[in-house]
Amino acid sequence: MTVRELRFDVDAVDAVDAVVLDIEGTTSATGFVVDVLYPYSRARFGALLAERGDDPRVARALAQVRELTGEPDADAVRIEKTLNLWLDEDRKATPLKTLQGIIWSEGFARGDLVSHFYDDVVPRLRAWHAAGVRLYVYSSGSVAAQRAWFTNSPDGDLTPLVSGLYDTENAGPKQEPESYRRIAESTGVEPARLLFLSDRPGELDAARAAGWRTVGVRRPGEPYFEQGVGDHAQAGTFDEITVITSGSST
The missing domain is CATH 3.40.50.1000 (HAD superfamily/HAD-like)
Known part of the structure; x- marks a missing residue:
């Protein structure tokens, strides 16, 4: 050897x-994530949930949010509020990270983000x-x-x-x-x-x-x-x- x-x-x-x-x-830098990526996802949660709730990845994340919050009937508006609360708390919740990942991936692909x-x-x-x-x-x-x-x-x-x-x-x-x-x-x-x-x-x-x-x-x-x-x-x-x-x- x-x-x-x-x-x-x-x-x-x-x-x-x-x-x-x-x-x-x-x-x-954590600051880049907090100051650039977090606001980018916050501004797009509503549209993602409203327009693509049937996407398997989105649907799974929605089910996970309902399970974690104990709100099985939570609608898209309620889930968006939960996501924003978790974002404010910098909570490392898996469904939050999944939905952020979808939004960020598309933002990177469009050239909005580096x-x-x-x-x-x-x-x-x-x-x-x-x-x-x-x-x-x-x-x-x-x-x-x-x-x-x-x-x-x-x-x-x-x-x-x-x-x-x-x-x-x-x-x-x-x-x-x-x-x-x-x-x-x-x-x-x-x-x-x-x-x-x-x-x-x-x-x-x-x-x-x-x-x-x-x-x-x-x-x-x-x-x-x-x-x-x-x-x-x-x-x-x-x-x-x-x-x-x-x-x-x-």
Whole structure:
């Protein structure tokens, strides 16, 4: 076996086969999501529910909203009010994220939206990918929203860098260790060889409880910056994260 090494500024995260990325506060500014994407979806919920309630994805999300609120007879107007309330609370409800994902995907496709990445992120993702590190995304945003986000970046389509996308529907809640166990099983990567990057201590705790390696990303201005990342290793940018991965000799 040979060892390929990407060496930057801080201690290495040794023997990592895959990096799993959070988006908000980690690869991208939370402010962009809150100030640009949230208002974009809020303005379009009503039309989506009124015009496309028979779409299977929309219909499933509507049923989930009714179940979560305990209002089986809630009409489109009532559901729109619930979605807006959840948006105000920044609640990570799966049907909210599903409907946002539909709206955002269409907005990206029309050219209304272009995603945001911190300047240090894309070069590092390209370097890790080139070195044989598999990249995955795990976000509270739906898989559809993630795909649109990575397809429509300022640096072009980044989806060829990503091996898989996970959200609260196909993996589970981000602060539950079982969700990380599901992802490990899905990727086929041993938990100890998975590295999770996030700005949220509760998510980092859950990943570590599932046997993963963790690095907390602390960026000034982000909501969790002052709180910190507990006793997890931390980095201010992706440039500070060293990844060493084993590969077959050639």
